[in-house]
Amino acid sequence: MEEVPIIEMKGIVKIYPDGTKALKGVDFSVKKGEIHGLLGENGAGKTTLMKILSGMLPPTEGKIYVNGREVRFKSPADALANGIGMVHQHFTLVEVFDALHNIILGMEGHGLFSKIDVDKARAKLQKLMDELNFQVPLEVPVETLPVGVQQRIEILKVLYRNVDVLILDEPTAVLTPIEVKELFDVLRKLKEQGKTIIFISHKLREVMEITDRVTVLRKGEVIGTVNTNEATPQLLARMMVGRDVVLRIQKPPKEPGEPILRVENLWVKGDRGEDAVKGLSFEVRAGEIFGIAGVEGNGQTELIEAITGLRKIEKGRVILNGKDITGRPPKELYNLGVAHIPEDRTHMGLILDMTVAENSILGLHWNAKFTGALNSIKWNTVKAYAQELIEKFEIVAPGVDAPVKSLSGGNQQKLIVAREVSKNPELIVASQPTRGVDVASTEYIRNYLVKLRNENKAVLLVSADLDEVLQLSDRMAIMYEGQFVGIVKPEEVTEEQIGLMMGGIKDES
Amino acid sequence: MIDMIISILLGSLTAMVPIVLTSTGAVVSERAGVVNIGYEGILLMSALFGAMFAEMSGSPWIGLLGGAFVGMLLGMLHGAITVYMKGDHIIPGIGINILALGVVAFGITAIWGTAGQHQVPSNIRIQPIINTPYGGLSPMVLITFVIVFLTHWVLFRTPLGLRIRAVGENPEAADALGVNVERYRFLATVYGATLAGLGGAYLSVDWLGVVTKEISSGRGFIALANMVFSGWNPIRALIGGFIFGFFDNLSVWVRTNPAISQVVPWQFVATLPYIVTIIIVAGIIGKVRPPKWDGRPYKRE
Ligand SMILES: Nc1ncnc2c1ncn2[C@@H]1O[C@H](COP(=O)(O)OP(=O)(O)OP(=O)(O)O)[C@@H](O)[C@H]1O
Numbered sequence A: 001m002e003e004v005p006i007i008e009m010k011g012i013v014k015i016y017p018d019g020t021k022a023l024k025g026v027d028f029s030v031k032k033g034e035i036h037g038l039l040g041e042n043g044a045g046k047t048t049l050m051k052i053l054s055g056m057l058p059p060t061e062g063k064i065y066v067n068g069r070e071v072r073f074k075s076p077a078d079a080l081a082n083g084i085g086m087v088h089q090h091f092t093l094v095e096v097f098d099a100l101h102n103i104i105l106g107m108e109g110h111g112l113f114s115k116i117d118v119d120k121a122r123a124k125l126q127k128l129m130d131e132l133n134f135q136v137p138l139e140v141p142v143e144t145l146p147v148g149v150q151q152r153i154e155i156l157k158v159l160y161r162n163v164d165v166l167i168l169d170e171p172t173a174v175l176t177p178i179e180v181k182e183l184f185d186v187l188r189k190l191k192e193q194g195k196t197i198i199f200i201s202h203k204l205r206e207v208m209e210i211t212d213r214v215t216v217l218r219k220g221e222v223i224g225t226v227n228t229n230e231a232t233p234q235l236l237a238r239m240m241v242g243r244d245v246v247l248r249i250q251k252p253p254k255e256p257g258e259p260i261l262r263v264e265n266l267w268v269k270g271d272r273g274e275d276a277v278k279g280l281s282f283e284v285r286a287g288e289i290f291g292i293a294g295v296e297g298n299g300q301t302e303l304i305e306a307i308t309g310l311r312k313i314e315k316g317r318v319i320l321n322g323k324d325i326t327g328r329p330p331k332e333l334y335n336l337g338v339a340h341i342p343e344d345r346t347h348m349g350l351i352l353d354m355t356v357a358e359n360s361i362l363g364l365h366w367n368a369k370f371t372g373a374l375n376s377i378k379w380n381t382v383k384a385y386a387q388e389l390i391e392k393f394e395i396v397a398p399g400v401d402a403p404v405k406s407l408s409g410g411n412q413q414k415l416i417v418a419r420e421v422s423k424n425p426e427l428i429v430a431s432q433p434t435r436g437v438d439v440a441s442t443e444y445i446r447n448y449l450v451k452l453r454n455e456n457k458a459v460l461l462v463s464a465d466l467d468e469v470l471q472l473s474d475r476m477a478i479m480y481e482g483q484f485v486g487i488v489k490p491e492e493v494t495e496e497q498i499g500l501m502m503g504g505i506k507d508e509s
Numbered sequence B: 001m002i003d004m005i006i007s008i009l010l011g012s013l014t015a016m017v018p019i020v021l022t023s024t025g026a027v028v029s030e031r032a033g034v035v036n037i038g039y040e041g042i043l044l045m046s047a048l049f050g051a052m053f054a055e056m057s058g059s060p061w062i063g064l065l066g067g068a069f070v071g072m073l074l075g076m077l078h079g080a081i082t083v084y085m086k087g088d089h090i091i092p093g094i095g096i097n098i099l100a101l102g103v104v105a106f107g108i109t110a111i112w113g114t115a116g117q118h119q120v121p122s123n124i125r126i127q128p129i130i131n132t133p134y135g136g137l138s139p140m141v142l143i144t145f146v147i148v149f150l151t152h153w154v155l156f157r158t159p160l161g162l163r164i165r166a167v168g169e170n171p172e173a174a175d176a177l178g179v180n181v182e183r184y185r186f187l188a189t190v191y192g193a194t195l196a197g198l199g200g201a202y203l204s205v206d207w208l209g210v211v212t213k214e215i216s217s218g219r220g221f222i223a224l225a226n227m228v229f230s231g232w233n234p235i236r237a238l239i240g241g242f243i244f245g246f247f248d249n250l251s252v253w254v255r256t257n258p259a260i261s262q263v264v265p266w267q268f269v270a271t272l273p274y275i276v277t278i279i280i281v282a283g284i285i286g287k288v289r290p291p292k293w294d295g296r297p298y299k300r301e
């Protein structure tokens, strides 16, 4: 007899209030104790499906069974009570609370008016963390912690509730390779303990490595479920996209030209007043992609913010096309031809409550092309422009008047990339440009960056995805504690050497 | 000299009560993410109805409870609109303030048959627990201290407080963990308005002993400012309220003291409570950050 699946979703339809049909009758089933991958292009409906399973959203139609018993979730509380917990694509942490209070929130112990037993909670948490070998600092405000740690807190939050089914929506998008490895160790341990895990990722390599079975969604429908050991990345990509994906970048050799960006002895402080960038000097030339690799939190963010005018420069100079732009405001930099794809799309790249059209001209809104009499914005022109971006970059959006928050995560990212590269810049500063973006679009964005390089633009690329840096860069620097351990050509180093350099060790041989 | 100091101190404690109560309530409400600018109106209406309840029952304590009850009802109205119907947070407050102007003007005439003002008989006013030649000390001062410290404790030490702060900072996070966002937002809103109601009744059945159309004289708004200066912290709001009360009294004393008021124009002195409160409270805390979702409705989709 067939074992009853722990999760069974039948005929799930989801129509959002604005009429978007995100799911068109999805059947999805998960066996107890497996790691089940969920794949699909940006906007395929993965997050929507999982939000329904975790009680965040009601389905428009369809039924959910847990261990063969039909359930109806009115809120995440109901799902948690049935042993289902979700870690969201966009973190949901109370930033001013410490990890401990974020984790115990809603499960603080008995009595709403009794004093919270912090010691007891800490002991319980410490035990959980020791079991999994998965540590986080419990008593500092989470906003001061790096994203990788915040991610762990999110996971601990759900595990603390003793769930049987753990849903992880693109947990690795913000992690470094080492952190991914650590996460996978934890997932394997959880599996040993009998937990069931649903794992969403755009990185086929990860899905191949960690999952037992994979379900592929496309445009709100299930394409199929396969056993991972019978699948190949090519097969999965084809199921997702409906055509063959090259997964390769065409990069013709090219002789770089004049330096576009020159950074001289740059010193920048971090949020806590520490020296985050310590005397960096480098240049990015026309027709060159200069990549910066390194474990996140080694000053990359501060460096980029300083160059793009978002952070104070303590010492040193930034020179663009021979002109000193040290400390100039972003608007002036834009006029001089600097475009910026920021690393954090929801805080810096987009205004989530504004429409796609409005967001598509952020930073361009004073441009003569979009303004009419008395500097009023010509909305029809703007909307046409937004529509153009949507088509050119294949952004899945309900329309130009939809608020950006109704776009899927990857499509939000594509909108930023589309907007920035379309500014026709001299220098493009791209921070994690393909974070959360599906394979086909990743390919597109990477090729676009190469295209800009071929058109003699300068590209400064920062990415936690080492493959991305290796694949795209003409030259790359490895950053460690605010300094470059070295500047190398990707084809002249091994991944091992880079791994060492990312840890601050320079191979002298 | 010493008598002046004692009298100003007693006066400060007396004047601080309605502001501190309202600020404390507002802190809780905004910590949960609900802005209410209707405290001025709540103070006014509770002053009226508090006095009415006191006279009907013959007990000033019933009057205070009645005032708190009126505040609670108005808080439930505000909560229903902002929390459950996801409405705007400012407009209902404006509505309550405007409503209060009419209700109180009309109420005084309708209830007591006088126009514009009603004197609360002294036998149904709260009696001081301590009497000195320089003035008395109302039990409400002590009750205010207790309320502030209890509120502070609940807000920062208990599960209830943690949830209230969570729904005001990041309701999505709270929701995902099964915390009923609407319930805690509503409770906090009602609590805030209830404290303001108590403060309003205190004006008429305790401190001032009258009901007038202007009895709140801006205290609802001052309380809101004090809440901001306090960095949304009940104990700091208590200190801020006391400083305000102190300079308020000092300015009255200066104004009535010809030797000084000839040198310093009284109008200047009258602005002192505001200026000094801002400087001291804001200066001590420095940068404060409001709750992140303050004033924003939360919807899941
Ligand atoms: N709140 C919303 N209102 C309207 N439409 C929405 C909303 N949220 C998502 N959608 C739409 O539903 C579809 C599915 O979105 P979903 O977020 O589930 O995609 P996804 O598979 O998780 O994509 P990604 O990989 O980019 O995260 C998209 O077309 C998206 O625009």
Ligand SMILES: [Mg+2]
Binding pocket: A046, A047, A048, A089, A169, A408, A409, A410
């Ligand atoms: Mg998603």
